[in-house]
Amino acid sequence: MAVTFRIYRFNAEKDAHPYYQEFNVDLPAGSTVLDGLRHIKDTMDGTLSFRRSCRHGICGSCGMTINGVNRLACETQITNLRSKKIEVEPLRSFPVVRDLITDMTPFYDRYEAVKPYLIDLKSPPTDRERLQSPEDRRKLDGAYECILCGCCTSSCPSFWADKDFLGPAALLKAYRFVFDSRDQDMGERLRIVNDKHGLWRCHTIFNCVEACPKDLNPTWAVAELKRAVIRQKV
Amino acid sequence: MFAGSSNTGATLWFFQRISGLLLVVLLLLHFGLIHGTEVDEELHRVTYKPVAERLASSTWKTIDLAFLFLAVFHGLSGVWMVLGDYVHRTWARNLLFTVVCILGFVLLILGSVTLLSFKPIT
């Protein structure tokens, strides 16, 4: 399978400006974009930099923009791109450290801001786990599976425009705890997201839904959070 | 760094939805009348008489005033939301907010004067 990779290159220590470099490669059938990148790094240019770890869509480290769409390189089959030319760029709107590696600090800062952990105001039970009914547990389906790849937040025009916006990933995480029957500080959680850089910057553009490699729906979660805030007020 | 507490947006968002819903009802009514019942059967277009008769009644003046207020609020609150996406400096936001409010006020005054002072020519 002969394809051409057109890859965004930038080394802050050497380059004044980013540029694109092309690599013609011949890969076995069934190769993913990550396989292609590894082939280039191993056999053609060892300086090419990108993140990857699990190669199975679990760790979320290989999120990048492939032919204009944010995806996981390890889950993207080259044949499914239906193109002999594959353009690979770092995730938009995050500062580029080198080549396809971005500085994810803004992403994690927002994640941390929504307190992504269970808040237990009373002392936890000592003789058993914090139990939850199957119905309550089901409410978290579609909210806990996020792998923090950043594909959604990077695809969000509201995040491009407002760098203080929490972004879809953090808001989805907020949803996951607001609607967790075991969590005891819904008020504080809603106070955090009820902000001009929080829920109300989401204009239901749905880019995050399209971008999510795990088929999650942050836009729906944001709508539920908006409803919860309004219900609390009226 | 995001702190979460400025608590702005919820009220505006809520009234944007409510005004949107009411505007759908009023718009349907408006289209039904202007492009339906008030169309002259022979001329196939809306004529002065039925519209003027309707606008002379205080009930319709009230409905149209509500239409005006809702449309101005909905439109300008939308503009303010778009500006909110792109303008982040406090002084610029304050300035633009004042401009949007003045614009809304002028539009409301102009619309209200036109509506309330309307008397049909007989």
Ligand code: FES
């Ligand atoms: S390498 Fe882990 S998600 Fe792609």
